[in-house]
Amino acid sequence: MSNYPLLSKLKEIVGDQYASDEEYVLIAYSRDASPLPPHKPDIVVRPGSVEEVVDIVKLANETRTPVMATGGRASMCGACLPTKGGIVIDMTRLNKVLDIDEERLIVETETGITWAALLYEVEKKGFKLGYRGPYSGHAATVGGSISCNSTGLGGAKWGQAPDSVVSLEVVLPTGEILETGTAVNPYAKRFARYCFGPDLTGIFLGDHGMLGVKTKVALRIYPKPEAVLYGCFGYKDLESCAKAFYSIQRTGLAEDMVILCNRKSIEYILPDAAVAFAGIEALFVYVIEAETRKIGEAIKEYLDSIAKKYGGVDLGIMFPEIFWTSKYEMITPLFEWGSEWAGSCHLLETSRLVEATKKSLELFKKYKFDELGIKYIITAMCAGRTVCVFTAHPYFNPLDKKQKEVVLKYWEERKREVIKYGGCFYWTGVGLYPIVVELLRKEWWNTLVKIKKSLDPNMIMNPGAFMILGDIYET
Numbered sequence: 001m002s003n004y005p006l007l008s009k010l011k012e013i014v015g016d017q018y019a020s021d022e023e024y025v026l027i028a029y030s031r032d033a034s035p036l037p038p039h040k041p042d043i044v045v046r047p048g049s050v051e052e053v054v055d056i057v058k059l060a061n062e063t064r065t066p067v068m069a070t071g072g073r074a075s076m077c078g079a080c081l082p083t084k085g086g087i088v089i090d091m092t093r094l095n096k097v098l099d100i101d102e103e104r105l106i107v108e109t110e111t112g113i114t115w116a117a118l119l120y121e122v123e124k125k126g127f128k129l130g131y132r133g134p135y136s137g138h139a140a141t142v143g144g145s146i147s148c149n150s151t152g153l154g155g156a157k158w159g160q161a162p163d164s165v166v167s168l169e170v171v172l173p174t175g176e177i178l179e180t181g182t183a184v185n186p187y188a189k190r191f192a193r194y195c196f197g198p199d200l201t202g203i204f205l206g207d208h209g210m211l212g213v214k215t216k217v218a219l220r221i222y223p224k225p226e227a228v229l230y231g232c233f234g235y236k237d238l239e240s241c242a243k244a245f246y247s248i249q250r251t252g253l254a255e256d257m258v259i260l261c262n263r264k265s266i267e268y269i270l271p272d273a274a275v276a277f278a279g280i281e282a283l284f285v286y287v288i289e290a291e292t293r294k295i296g297e298a299i300k301e302y303l304d305s306i307a308k309k310y311g312g313v314d315l316g317i318m319f320p321e322i323f324w325t326s327k328y329e330m331i332t333p334l335f336e337w338g339s340e341w342a343g344s345c346h347l348l349e350t351s352r353l354v355e356a357t358k359k360s361l362e363l364f365k366k367y368k369f370d371e372l373g374i375k376y377i378i379t380a381m382c383a384g385r386t387v388c389v390f391t392a393h394p395y396f397n398p399l400d401k402k403q404k405e406v407v408l409k410y411w412e413e414r415k416r417e418v419i420k421y422g423g424c425f426y427w428t429g430v431g432l433y434p435i436v437v438e439l440l441r442k443e444w445w446n447t448l449v450k451i452k453k454s455l456d457p458n459m460i461m462n463p464g465a466f467m468i469l470g471d472i473y474e475t
Helices: 007-014 023-028 050-063 115-124 142-147 200-204 238-251 263-269 293-309 318-329 332-337 350-366 401-420 433-439 442-455
Strands: 043-045 067-070 087-090 097-101 106-110 127-129 165-171 177-179 213-223 227-235 256-260 282-290 346-349 375-382 387-396
Touching: 007 043, 007 050, 023 043, 050 067, 050 087, 050 165, 050 213, 097 115, 106 115, 115 127, 115 142, 115 318, 142 213, 165 200, 227 238, 227 293, 227 318, 238 256, 238 282, 238 293, 238 350, 256 263, 263 282, 263 375, 282 293, 282 318, 332 387, 346 350, 350 375, 350 387, 350 401, 387 401, 401 433
Parallel strands: 043 087, 067 087
Antiparallel strands: 097 106, 106 213, 127 213, 165 177, 165 213, 227 282, 256 282, 256 375, 346 387, 375 387
16 A cells, blocks of 8 residues: 555556555665665656656656656666655656667667667667767666766767767756757757857756756767777786877777776786786777778777887787677676675876876775775776776675675775865766765855756755755855
């Protein structure tokens, strides 16, 4: 027997089977991919149309009920945890590709689609995405990724998830529907982002769902390449590897690049290949996509020459080919080391890779990860030509009380360390909000508060995000 007062009204909006306050459902929606404690919503709804989203949001606003939109819930820091209960809107039924325009090179899609499903539909038409989603792309949705400035596949050439966005359809906290980009002109199609004034699209990218519910998005697409080529080079020291990695990144010729920054990371990820890679302390892989084989081979020859200039040993193409063709399956095997992790991936100048690696190893040593059997990887991927996403993730068994206690203490220190040495988290969440508000410039936070208060006067959407609650504002 339900006790939730809005259940009957929500069932009228989405249908009986798409609204539930049963305990097992609430528990299923109480976690994300972070090690943070669970937070249960009061009810979960799964709308199937924009109109249903509008009706849900209007009801929440009228009753001042907290509401949070979620996708695949693959956040690493509690971005989609309903800390104030209320309504969770599961967007994954809004998963249709609406249009693939071969002339404008634009795909229009609902935001609940996963990256893997979207890429499949685009490739069937002979095209590719630029940014192709995070490594969790079988679960992660497009809406979730653009809401947290996600990084990942294709980042070396195409940047982060928001960089591919042309326009949005957003349901505002009051229930109004906002179109952005060229779609603000009712006579125009979605073909450009910057027009008629300020970039309203950008306000909602990285907002962690606190300013509106993104229901549709237009993304840029590109002709599918004829040729895909790979490279993998190992080095006797990280310094040489990092210099070669950055030199190739800066050319803008690689579609994607990933570096493994120490020997243990190589051995953990490539246990069989580690023996063959004797004497290799760091390595990187790159992927080239080209219009023709001839162009691709010319680019590869040039990138290989850069890699060898810094003493790189050619390790063949097996590893990068598996990495690229498996795309969204690379991360899953890592959880064999432990079913939970403490993520701290952040944006950093690629020129600081060596410094960041040393800091990570010092902290791992301080918390005795090796002695406790806690495995980890230190790696980086690209986000454009000069920025990397630096990652130092420990994996742990949550049933091992000692491992869990140590990793959570490490995590709290690590998050502060990253900000204080100049790293910038592209994502945040419950596990980062207090630190972000404490350490970042107050003018930034105060401006964010004003935007939130203007768009969401009843404070219903993801209340508590960025420590913005009710009428509590910094004076």
